[in-house]
Amino acid sequence: MSRGCAGRRLPTSPASAPSTTCDWSRAATSTPPTRSSKVSPRRCNSTTAPSPTCTASPTPRPRPGDAVPAPRRAQADLQPLLDGWPLTPAYAQGTAGHVVAANRPAVALCPFFAVGSNPLRAVFLEPEMRSLYPQWDDMTAKAVSGLRATHSINDADPGLLESIGEMTVTSERFRTLWARREVRRGTAAYTRFNHPLVGQLDLRYEKLLRPEAQQLLVVYHADQGSSSAERLQLLTSL
Structure with a gap:
């Protein structure tokens, strides 16, 4: 349980979910997580290599008639589609790895699937993600090899x-994992979640590339009639 979360009991079976859980739903609707680094950032310029302590200059305020930035266009294009899947967690990532569109089931499944978050960064740097993914070692290995396969x-x-x-x-x-230089493209497989509100979820994910928009659409679903399908439906109703 993360610090600062109020515990509450849910009517779930002892074998499927912990009796005391974190207010995950409230966390999912909060503002996207921010970096906790204490290093003061410095400004990047055209000759500065990207680094954790180098930040880009502030983006100028758009003027009337300017083109709509790509993340905003992506959210406007995809959001109605994703919102039409009330029982199917789904989100889309841009080229920088940040989420540009997401529906409510996705955010309920994991707060780091919210718009503006970076799921890959969260997997490695946010402690609660180790609890969410009981097969964390295997999942992180697939994530990094998939990153190398997808991006040059x-x-x-x-x-x-x-x-x-x-x-x-x-x-x-x-x-x-990065030093191994493994390249393994995986567009469909199963992932196990140990969700703090509904317990174990075995979900199949599909990764769909949208080359024209330079986006990756990630969709999760449970096998029909399975206990995971029942728990996923419960999660989307909370």
Whole structure:
């Protein structure tokens, strides 16, 4: 349980979920998580390599008639579609790895699937993610090898390079996996969640590339008639 979360009991079976849980739903609707680094950031320029302590200059305020930024366009395009899946967690990531569109079931499944969050960064740097993913070692190995398969470092988004630099410095697990240089593309498989509100969820994920929009759509669903399907339905109703 994370510090600052109020425990409450749920009517679930002792074998499927803990009796005392964190107010995950409230956490999911809060503002996206921020970095906890105490290092004062410095400004990047055209000659500065991306690093955890280098931040981009503030984005100028858009003027009337300016083109709509890509993340806002992506959210406007995808959000109605994702909202039409009330029982199917789904979100989309941009080239920097940040979520640009997400529906309520996705955020209920994990607060770090909310718009503006970086799920990969959270997996390695947020302690509660180890509890959410009981098969964390296997999942992180797939995540890093999949990252290498999906992105070319030579022409990667600067924001993605900055996240890779931060995780390399901060996470020993990421540093070890990144040094292996394994490339393994996985677009569909099962992931086990140990959700603090509904217990164990065995969900199948599908990763769908949208090349024209430079986005990755991630969709989770449970096998029909399974206990995970029942718990997922319960989660989306909370």
